[in-house]
Amino acid sequence: MEELFRLAEERAELIDGIISDITSDLRIDCGEGCVYCCYGVPLWVRLIEAYHLLHALNSLPIRDRKEIASRLRVYRKEYESSAEREGYRPESPTAEESLDLGKLGLVCGLGMNEIPCPFLSEEGMCRVYKARPSMCRLTLFFDRSVCKRDWENPLSFIWSREIAPFIEEVRGRFRKRWSTELKRLQEKYPYLDLLRLEKEMIFLPYHLSLDPLKKTFKLKAFYSP
Ligand code: SF4
Ligand code: SF4
Numbered sequence: 001m002e003e004l005f006r007l008a009e010e011r012a013e014l015i016d017g018i019i020s021d022i023t024s025d026l027r028i029d030c031g032e033g034c035v036y037c038c039y040g041v042p043l044w045v046r047l048i049e050a051y052h053l054l055h056a057l058n059s060l061p062i063r064d065r066k067e068i069a070s071r072l073r074v075y076r077k078e079y080e081s082s083a084e085r086e087g088y089r090p091e092s093p094t095a096e097e098s099l100d101l102g103k104l105g106l107v108c109g110l111g112m113n114e115i116p117c118p119f120l121s122e123e124g125m126c127r128v129y130k131a132r133p134s135m136c137r138l139t140l141f142f143d144r145s146v147c148k149r150d151w152e153n154p155l156s157f158i159w160s161r162e163i164a165p166f167i168e169e170v171r172g173r174f175r176k177r178w179s180t181e182l183k184r185l186q187e188k189y190p191y192l193d194l195l196r197l198e199k200e201m202i203f204l205p206y207h208l209s210l211d212p213l214k215k216t217f218k219l220k221a222f223y224s225p
Contacts, residue, residue: 001051003189003191003192004048004051004192004197005051005052005055007048007185007189007192007194007197008048008049008051008052008055008131009052010185010188011048012052012130012137014185015134015137015138015178016137018177018178018181019137019138019140019170019174022170022173022174023140023170026142026170027142028141029141029142029144030139030140030144032125032129033124033125034144034147035120035124035125035126036144036147036148036150036151037136037139037141037147037151038116038117038120038126038136039112039113039116039117039151040108040109040110040111040113040114040115041108041117041135042104042105042107042108042109042135043075043079043118043203043204043205044092044099044104044135044201044202044203044204045201045202045204046096046133046134046197046198046199046200047093047196047197047198047200047201047202047222048194048198049134050202050207050208050222051197051223052133053119053128053131053204053208054208054217054218054219055131056127056128056131057128057208057217058217060127064127065215065216066210066215068119068127069209069217071116071118072204072205072208074118075112075115075117075118075205076205078111078112078115079107079112079203079205081111082107082108083107083111086103086106086111088100088103088104088106088107089107090104090203092201092203092206092207093200093201093222094201095199095200096200096201099201118205138167138170138171138174139167140166140167140170141163141166141167142166146162147163150163182198193223196223200222202222207219207220
């Protein structure tokens with residue numbers, strides 16, 4: 001398990017390094033504490049990211065862990081109602097390619113746009129910032145006032161015409177670099193099936209639970225090297 005956490009940390013650092021390279025010619029207004037994009041997020045994460053989050057969550061004070069567990073329950077309830085309304089509720093775990101991101105956008109971005117990510121604190125800070133999944137790392141924009149405007153307007157539906165193409169441009173640049181770096185990372189960790197850890201997606205609120213006695217989060221066993 002320790003090796004899995006090390007891999008997850010290294011992977012996150014690698015992602016940040018690539019992002020910094022590929023956005024060197026762009027102006028980016030994102031940073032810790034800017035959280036207009038932390039509402040109505042689909043908590044579908046890669047398996048490797050789930051382990052990274054698990055590690056970060058269990059390093060938080062017990063009070064935060066209990067609060068997050070209760071907010072995960074609220075989030076899950078809202079997700080289920082919205083998924084039923086939209087008629088889309090994929091099985092979890094599933095392969096990345098089988099997720100319909102457009103429909104997930106309707107379920108979460110539209111149906112839950114006032115629901116904060118359960119990891120957001122009352123003070124408006126991400127409590128798992130260093131372990132945040134790649135969907136958060138790769139949600140970038142050059143003017144937070146535009147994000148604020150969209151966040152204040154529930155009908156703007158996820159991201160406006162200005163924001164979505166920018167994010168797509170950054171993600172396109174990222175994808176070009178990522179497959180090569182992923183191969184290098186796999187060579188460094190030959191005993192871990194990085195491809196599976198990277199491609200398998202899980203809906204976190206279904207698989208993360210707080211042990212009532214130990215007050216630590218656990219993840220249903222998915223991966224054994
Ligand atoms: S995408 Fe927008 S809301 Fe999110 S961190 Fe960047 S500037 Fe802030
Ligand atoms: S994990 Fe953190 S950065 Fe990502 S949506 Fe949640 S609060 Fe925001």
